Amino acid sequence: MRKLTRARCRNLWSSVAMLIGITVPASHIAFAQSAPPATNVGHGAKIADGGRGVPLAPDQKMELALKITQPFTVVAVGDLLEFQPFAMTNDPRTAGLVKRMREADITVGDFENEIYDFDNFGHAGGNLATKEVADDWVRMGIDIVSRANNKPTRAPGIWENFRQVERVGITHVGVARSLPEARMARYVATPKGLVGEIGVSADGGLDACCSGGQIVIVTPAQLEAVRAIRDSILSRRSEVEVPVADPVPEPAGSLSVFGVTFRLPGVDAPAPKATGAEAVYREVPPGPQDAYKNSLHVTLYQGVTAAQMATLREIARDSGHGDLHAFGTRFRIMDQPGEHSFDMNPADLKDILVQVRTAKQASDLLILNAHWHQNRYDFQAYSHDHFPADFEIAFAHAAVDQGVDVFVAQGVHTIKGVEIYHGKPIFYGVSNFVFQSALMPQGKGKLPPVPGRAETGEAGPAPQLAAGAEAAPEVPQDGIVGEHERQGFWQLKANLEALLVESVFNEGRLKEVRLHPIDLGQTPRPGSQVGVPRIPEMKVAKKILDEVVEYSKPFGTHIVIENGVGIIRL
Structure with missing residues (x-):
């Protein structure tokens, strides 16, 4: 390949200029013959302002x-x-x-x-x-x-x-x-x-008194002690504007509180279901096309007195101290029974x-x-x-x-x-x-199956009615009733x-x-x-x-x- 000398570059430029109809002044050609080649050697060694515009660690x-x-x-x-x-x-x-x-x-x-x-x-x-x-x-x-x-x-x-x-x-x-x-x-x-x-x-932490769940076998004395705990919680319902409803009736020898069902030996009956809110909003793993939510998960601790904690420890056969984790539930000593405390994940x-x-x-x-x-x-x-x-x-x-x-x-x-x-x-x-x-x-159509849940065809639990809440009026079997009634x-x-x-x-x-x-x-x-x-x-x-x-x-x-x-x- 022939080397592009300065003279050859000048001739090429003149030829291109003629082809595209540009007249190149003689002075420009003369300048091109005498101008030194462009170079960056010796430049850039000096910086006008070497300081940072933004600090590496800004003032927080x-x-x-x-x-x-x-x-x-x-x-x-x-x-x-x-x-x-x-x-x-x-x-x-x-x-x-x-x-x-x-x-x-x-x-x-x-x-x-x-x-x-x-x-x-x-x-x-x-x-x-x-x-x-x-x-x-x-x-x-x-x-x-x-x-x-x-x-x-x-x-x-x-x-x-x-x-x-x-x-x-x-x-x-x-x-x-x-x-x-x-x-x-x-x-x-x-x-x-x-x-x-x-x-x-x-x-998390939506459980309320007095739902059932895991069945725990207790002695007659322990059952009465648990009953006293539940009654001490229910006795405080007058302190709030909208208290929980009365507990669901249970067979003799069975009592539910804290999401746990305490029973005497030999009692055979299904445990009361979890409260509606806890069941309805229970989390399930997302499927491959589902979205993710920015959740702050919290853990509920049921508040009990020191004496009530001793009763629960005895039933759980736990000799420890501090918070108690037993029966799938967590307990914490608080000033009065029925208080809730939450730990953030x-x-x-x-x-x-x-x-x-x-x-x-x-x-x-x-x-x-x-x-x-x-x-x-x-x-x-x-x-x-x-x-x-x-x-x-x-x-x-x-x-x-x-x-x-x-x-x-x-x-x-x-x-x-x-x-x-x-x-x-x-x-x-x-x-x-x-x-x-x-x-x-009301919900319409058939929802896609939820991963990890059996399809029973049953409606989900309704939210728990508050004490004194009015039930829906009875409707004749052949009556026409709008959804909003x-x-x-x-x-x-x-x-x-x-x-x-x-x-x-x-x-x-x-x-x-x-x-x-x-x-x-x-x-x-x-x-x-x-x-x-x-x-x-x-x-x-x-x-x-x-x-x-x-x-x-x-x-x-x-x-x-x-x-x-x-x-x-x-």
Whole structure:
């Protein structure tokens, strides 16, 4: 190959220029003949500024702080148990709430129903909502929803749910195709900064008095001692708003408590079944196409007195001390019988907090949505507590310590208190924002089999009725009864009130919290309107806010009520 000398390059360039019709000035040709060859030798040894633009180890106090300095409002609402749209209403009681949601910088809620396109998706399910409900959420201004709750993560339905909210531009968090992805935050960009959210579901520990289970043979004296323990728990039912129902009758010589059936020798009868909530929400391993949920697993400890613990140790033939693990149940000495204590799974807790910290480093404002149903008491009906369990406080504090700016929870279908912790709001329970319980469809079609469960064809257990709850009316055998005539076990007044909460930030810190009470049916309504959120009349608003004030007292939260709104000023 001939060497490309400078003269040959000059001749080639002249030839190319002639071919394409370019006239090359003689001065350019002369410059090309005299210019030295380009070289980088001797350059780059000097750097204008050798310092780092970003430190190798950034200041974590700054990284975990709120980074949005402009005025910024976060609106959070609770469970979205919506089955038919309503947000386009001209009723000012509902339109006023929708207006607040739309005007916020970011609005979040909990994805509690099943949204399907019935014309193009044939899967069965429960809590079924038409696809237009997703469009309704957009009308409300909802930006992010958490699916980390006690609703199914089974395929193919879960992916249809996500297709519908993605179709309308809503971001979903808390459930994904792998556990690491489910634990991660997802983000929404706003004009004022990047907002992240993580969704977490507290799973386990739903047992309540007085379910049965493993059969344990005892002596007559031990059976009477266990009966005294159970009766000491049931004697406290008057302490709570919605207590458990009376125990299921059992044959002589048999007694169930703590999910254990204690029996005298020779008694032959089936043990009472587990409580409805524990059975319905029992976890099963996901199948290959199923989704994974960001779960914080908790272990329930049944509280007993020291004397009662001695009785249980004798039956278990355990000579140890401290907590007792026996009969498939865990016991812990507490001040009074019937208390609940929960331990968080340490691996879950660490993984979640790592992702919380990571998400805050990557975002300007971070929200955590928690979904929990655990009660503090064994004598309290499922999902009716107004105060957080011990682990809920510990988890909320740990999340804020790792960078969460707004912690909002729901699940329990009642209102809980508000805490301001290190300048950040913790809403322990905002209840249901939409609760169309009188429209809740019954399950339709045949569901796919659940891995690890036999197909018996039997309906699952119904949630445990609270003490004094009304059973469905008797219907003639040949009577025609609509599905919604038998609904209503969640229609206590405590279940038909909620909060829309506004967290107002400015100059990088929380300035004010506004608690807007919501009436979901405090006074009689037609079934088609039950659970549609409305601004309550002043008398009802004061009642709801007075309750929030009471529930917030353990945290020292100062709430003033002005014009039907609860205000926390910092």
